[in-house]
Amino acid sequence: MSLASKLVLIILSVFIVFVAYSIHSILQPPKLDKPLPETWWTDKDPKDVDESIQQFSINIDETVLEDLYHRLDLFQEHTLPLQDANFTYGFNTDYLYNVIDFWRNQYDWRQREKFLNQYPHFITNVQGLDIHFMHIKPKITKNVKVLPLLLLHGWPGSIREFYRAIPLLITPRDGYxxxxxxxxxxxxxxxxxxxxxxxxxSQVAVVMKNLMLKLGFKKFVVQGGDWGGVIAQNIATLFPENLIGMHSNMCSINTPATFLLTLIGSVFPRLVVEKEYEHLIYPYSSTFKxxxxxxxxxxxxATKPDTIGIALRESPVGLAAYIMEKFSTWTDKSWKHLPDGGLTRKFTLTELLDNVMIYWVTGSITTSVRLYAETFSIAHLSLNIENIPTNVPSACVKFPNELLYQPNYLLSFKFYNLIQTTHFPRGGHFAAFEEPDLLVDDVFLFVKKLNV
Structure with a gap:
């Protein structure tokens, strides 16, 4: 063998080893180097904090409502939408006038307070933060297994999303x-x-786990979507010993391996997804668009949360348009072609405004959107917690109009004990709000399989 041939062989061998090592590295799941610290998130002196659990009632000061009505009355004529634009350019300003008129003349916050207060509300301090929560106990517990269930909402949602599901969850079924x-x-x-x-x-996951421990629940079931789904996954990763099971309507993972496999699936989809669900992810160009x-x-x-927060805090109309638009296109992307965004096909204006009002009367829009900046920060991304596998018994519900679909093969890189996946014929991003019956049915089916 000539010297040139030997050099080529050596270079080729080194290249093959490099490629093999790179592929091996990509396929290796990340690991948690050390536990997350239980950070104190405010400037309060821990010695001055009331650690007790206090009853709470939603009762907004009248001056807040008077200010809201004043701002609604000052609403000025907005730029007309383009012809046939509907919701494709964002919230249609023609329909916005209907929302404002209903808000100002028919929506009654004091009545809505009574509705929201129908369940017991509490506040307690966890890691320096005054955390609000509802705690609803079932009335019938005889001859049934009572399981603590932590329900987690996301953005731009709130506790309001679960009011249709709660009565179903506290009604016994199949022994649970x-x-x-x-x-x-x-x-x-x-x-x-x-x-x-x-x-x-990930840090919110620590807070939520500590809340449940404070309430006396050493082990519990968690369910969530949107940020709630991410946080539920993080609890399963960080505190598997505290979970009976994890149920999510937005399971997700985005490792280098799953990204590479998703791209490969563009050419060979059957390697990644079953034929009957192929249309939910491919052609990937449509999904990506x-x-x-x-x-x-x-x-x-994720980059300028306080800037958008200032704008939305100044205008209730702007806040409503910004939030409610998501309840159109995230529920069904085809609704963007409708002049009313399809908003009242699954929700009422009263229900949608309840959610908007929770943000407005508490002035919490800026602090809510900061969760994006903190989660997508370099410091947080370097933890890679979302992609660390978990052995907690898990269930992933898949609604056809969810923003992103991931097949079971990809989810198996995260969920090593995925005991239930369900594909429903209808539903979108706000599962508990849109399809409470379907979601609750799936939660009961899941816990029945756990045999707890």
Whole structure:
């Protein structure tokens, strides 16, 4: 063999070893180097904090409502939508006038307070934060297994999303019933926001786990979507010993391996997804285009949360348009072609405004969107917690109009004990709000399989 041939062989061998090592590295799951610290998230002196659990009632000062009505009365004529634009350019300003008129003349916040207060509300301090939560116990517990269930909302949602599901969850079925805990995430609604940087989704998982421990639940079931789904996954990763099971309507993972496999699936889809669900992810160009259309808000909130927070805090109409638009296109992307965005096909204006009002009367929009900046920070991303595998028994519900679909093969890189996946024929991003019957049916089916 000539010298040149030997050099070529050596170079080729080194290249093959390099490629093999790179592929091996990509396929290796990340690991948690050390536990997350239990950070104190405010400037309060721990010695001055009341650690007790206090009853709470939603009762907004009249001056807040008077200010809201004044701002609504000052609403000026907005730029007309383009012809046939409907919701494709964002919230249609023609329909916005209907929303404002209903809000000002028919929507009654004092009546809505009574509705929201129908369940017991509480506040307690966890890691320096005053955390608000509902705690609903079932009335019938005889001859049934009572399981504590932590329900977690996301953005731009709130505790309001679960009011249709709660009565179903506290009604016994197949020998099980749930004791339901529904917190407002830190910085959302009636829960206090941090005064220090760094409270990302993984750190919120620590807060939520500590809330449940404080309530006396050493082991519990968790369910969530949107940020609630991410936080539920993080609890499963960080505190598997505290979970009976994890149920999510937005299971997700985005490792180098799953990204590479998703791209490979563009050419060989059957390697990644079953044929009957192939249309939910491929052609990937369409999926990627849709994600680009719907994720502009995310880039803004992940980089300049306080700027958008200032704008939305100054205008209730702007806040309503910004939030309610998501309940159109995230529920069904085809609704963007409708002049009313399809908003009242699954929701009422009263229900949608309840959610908007929780943000407005608490002034929490800025602290809520900071969760994006903290989670997408370099410090948080370097933890890679979302992609660390978990052995906690898990269930992933897949609604056809969810923003992103991930097949079971990819989810198996995260969920090593995925005991249940369900594909439903209808439903979108706000599962508990849109399809409470379907979601609750799936939760009961899941716990029945756990045999607890």
């Amino acid at each position: 019933v749930f004791e339901v805990i529904v917190p407002s995430l830190p910085g959302y609604g009636f829960s206090e926001g941090a005064t220090k940087k760094g409270l990302g989704s 849709h994600l680009l259309e719907e994720s502009g808000y995310m880039h803004l909130q």
